[in-house]
Amino acid sequence: MELIERLLFGSESLWGGGVAHSVLILALVVALGVMLGKLKVAGVSLGVTGILFVGIGFSYFGMNVDEHLMHFLKEFGLILFVYSIGLQVGPGFFSSFRKGGVTLNKLAVLVVALGVATTVALYYITGLSMTTMVGVMSGAVTNTPGLGAAQQAFSDMHAGADAPDIATGYAVAYPLGVVGAILTLIGLRYLLRIDVKREEAAAGQDSDAQKDLTTRRLSVEIVNAAVNGKTVAEIRDLALRDFVISRISRGGGSPELADASTALHCGDRILLIAAPRDVEALVALLGREVDAEPMVHDKAMISRRILITKPELNGKTLSELRVRSTCGVTITRINRSGIDLVASGNLQLQIGDRVTVVGPELSVAHAERLFGNSLKRLNHPNLIPIFTGIALGVLLGSISFWIPGIPQPVKLGLAGGPLIVAILIGRYGPHYKLVTYTTMSANLMLREVGISLFLAGVGLGAGEEFVPTLAAGGYVWIAYGAVITVVPLLLAGIFGRFYYKLNYYTLIGVLSGASTNPPALAYSAEQTSSDAPSVGYATVYPLSMFLRVLAAQLLILIFG
Incomplete structure (x- = not known):
């Protein structure tokens, strides 16, 4: 006792x-x-x-x-x-x-x-x-x-x-x-x-926030003569909207990959990925929406989500990787923290992103080696950013500043300082090659x-x-x-x-x-x-x- x-x-x-x-x-x-x-x-x-x-x-x-x-x-x-x-x-x-x-x-x-x-x-x-x-x-x-x-x-x-x-x-x-x-x-x-x-x-149909935080896939047949012969890059500049063409079918033939230099012609069918808010404008510009099933289920092309686990890719943009020319695949979207993003060229990659790639099976396997796709590597904790961020947060929280009308100097404290530093590191860390x-x-x-x-x-x-x-x-x-x-x-x-x-x-x-x-x-x-x-x-x-x-x-x- x-x-x-x-x-x-x-x-x-x-x-x-x-x-x-x-x-x-x-x-x-x-x-x-x-x-x-x-x-x-x-x-x-x-x-x-x-x-x-x-x-x-x-x-x-x-x-x-x-x-x-x-x-x-x-x-x-x-x-x-x-x-x-x-x-x-x-x-x-x-x-x-x-x-x-x-x-x-x-x-x-x-x-x-x-x-x-x-x-x-x-x-x-x-x-x-x-x-x-x-x-x-x-x-x-x-x-x-x-x-x-x-x-x-x-x-x-x-x-x-x-x-x-x-x-x-x-x-x-x-x-x-x-x-x-x-x-x-x-x-x-x-x-x-x-x-x-x-x-x-x-629910969700009229929510602008919902439309910003997802993507939509659809098939469009080119019928607008104004875009006939224009490249994907030219159409993107004309539309002023981000989109990705996953694959293209010409004259009813087998689907093939497309990139920025691919020219579109009337009668072509494309598989398009864009934000829901941009879909209506893109369809109006290009032509008319058609059934996407034949292109989606084509056996020559596969779609796979690959996990980014190589630290050297952290902070790099998609345009810097040139995956279309090096791997023979197209990246259509990126899933980050549960949110699908359109794979625009200036989008910076982060460790833990899941990229959706489309292409022949061998090319997709090559892309897997490029991105890492190793869950084991992600399971290893990155302690340096955590404790460095905590140290910076404590320093920030200890700085006094004055707000007019308040008699005492204000500090962010041990709650506000680390919170702000963590938000900034979580958002901007990959820009500076910091794995967060x-x-x-x-x-x-x-x-x-x-x-x-x-x-x-x-x-x-x-x-x-x-x-x-x-x-x-x-x-x-x-x-x-x-x-x-x-x-x-x-x-x-x-x-x-x-x-x-x-x-x-x-x-x-x-x-x-x-x-x-x-x-x-x-x-x-x-x-x-x-x-x-x-x-x-x-x-x-x-x-x-x-x-x-x-x-x-x-x-x-x-x-x-």
């Missing part, structure tokens, strides 16, 4: 209660928290936030770890978490602002702004401290990086001191933040009088370990104050959190439907992404067979995450 007591409650003769004690407590908190997070009530679970509640329970009953050790683990876990998120969203962060994505991101900014405005209004109405209100806001929108950013900002302002009420507010508001978001999406369906069958049929690719499983492991350490540290630090705070009236914070959850989503949902005319399934995906709420996305995706909710979520998630982190810090710096 004495051994168990020393392991659970520590020993005063050892620093921090002893290494075995600290490791045991952290391991138990994380393991039990993950198990708690998997329990579902009415189809809703706490997820990884279960770790926070278990940590609170351990701390309340006196099972804790050394304060300095806990502080280090919490901050290091936060850095790992936000950095891995930045690497994940980086490649799509700037592309999410293209064309139709701007509309969806405007709506997401409105959701964040309404949430901040509601928080400030409750701050003045209730008289609660801003640290409490920021914790409640972060819990209400299930945004853990915002919680970390707020705690880091408060610590910077007060010489390393912690504000337990930030974590307490987060823990109190989080459960209803998950449930409230889903209930609001359900309420919007009835409030907006959504015709489910009609919305399902139209990590497998999805490796990124997820890094992220989960980081958030587990962070939540365990937060919970263990907040446990002693949690129950007394609830008993002293903290339960009212649940209602405040519900207001911050529901009001912005409700108002933005009505605005997005009537002003932007968004499809319902795209709309609820955007609202889920603006709330950085994975359970809400899971609910949204279950309501339709289309991927409109997922596209909406992915389009606005990077900017929403960045704004949530920044808003939490600014509220602390201005009012805290």
Whole structure:
């Protein structure tokens, strides 16, 4: 019994209660928290936030770890978490602002702004401290990086001191933040009088964002005399649109490959790959759409997706590789992070891209050797960019700068600095031959370990104050959190439907992404067979995450 007591409650003769004690407590908190997070009530679970509640329970009953050790683990876990998120969203962060994505991101900014405005209004109405209100806001929108950013900002302002009420507010508001978001999406369906069958049929058809994030293949017969005899390159300049001709059939003959110098003549049939938004204009320019099946199923040509795994190809453009002349194949599209891109000549390749090549079987095999296509090589982690990026992120986060009207100098902190550096490295690293690719499983492991350490540290630090705070009236914070959850989503949902005319399934995906709420996305995706909710979520998630982190810090710096 004495051994168990020393392991659970520590020993005063050892620093921090002893290494075995600290490791045991952290391991138990994380393991039990993950198990708690998997329990579902009415189809809703706490997820990884279960770790926070278990940590609170351990701390309340006196099972804790050394304060300095806990502080280090919490901050290091936060850095790992936000950095891995930045690497994940980086490649799509700037592309999410293209064309139709701007509309969806405007709506997401409105959701964040309404949430901040509601928080400030409750701050003045209730008289609660801003640290409490920021914790409640972060819990209400299930945004853990915002919680970390707020705690880091408060610590910077007060010489390393912690504000337990930030974590307490987060823990109190989080459960209803998950449930409230889903209930609001359900309420919007009835409030907006959504015709489910009609919305399902139209899902994704009118979404500009959807049209930007995919490609379409079709067969066209050349009938326009104005393009007769012109080369593919000349037609591309004339159309002012990116497209790739996968193969061409002349006079009903066998399909053959085409390149920029291939001349098109009336009666030729081509297999064309382009963005959906460009299809109508290209068909109008070239001729008429015909059945693509005969060309697709020609046995002389095969199509195969090849994985880019050779580091020397990272950052090179397709035109630099000259695969048509060296391998005898045509690259028609590139799949990056689940998104199909048209294979234009100025597109830079990245490690982990999957290129679709078309050509004879021997030529395709030659292309495989050129690109690598080795999963084993990708499984080897690239640690240099990760830790170099973390170091740069910490440096950036430590730089102070002044914002007019704010009495304290502002820092991006250990949440904002690594997040911004990771986004920039994820987006621009390949331009400078920097291999930033990590497998999805490796990124997820890094992220989960980081958030587990962070939540365990937060919970263990907040446990002693949690129950007394609830008993002293903290339960009212649940209602405040519900207001911050529901009001912005409700108002933005009505605005997005009537002003932007968004499809319902795209709309609820955007609202889920603006709330950085994975359970809400899971609910949204279950309501339709289309991927409109997922596209909406992915389009606005990077900017929403960045704004949530920044808003939490600014509220602390201005009012805290």
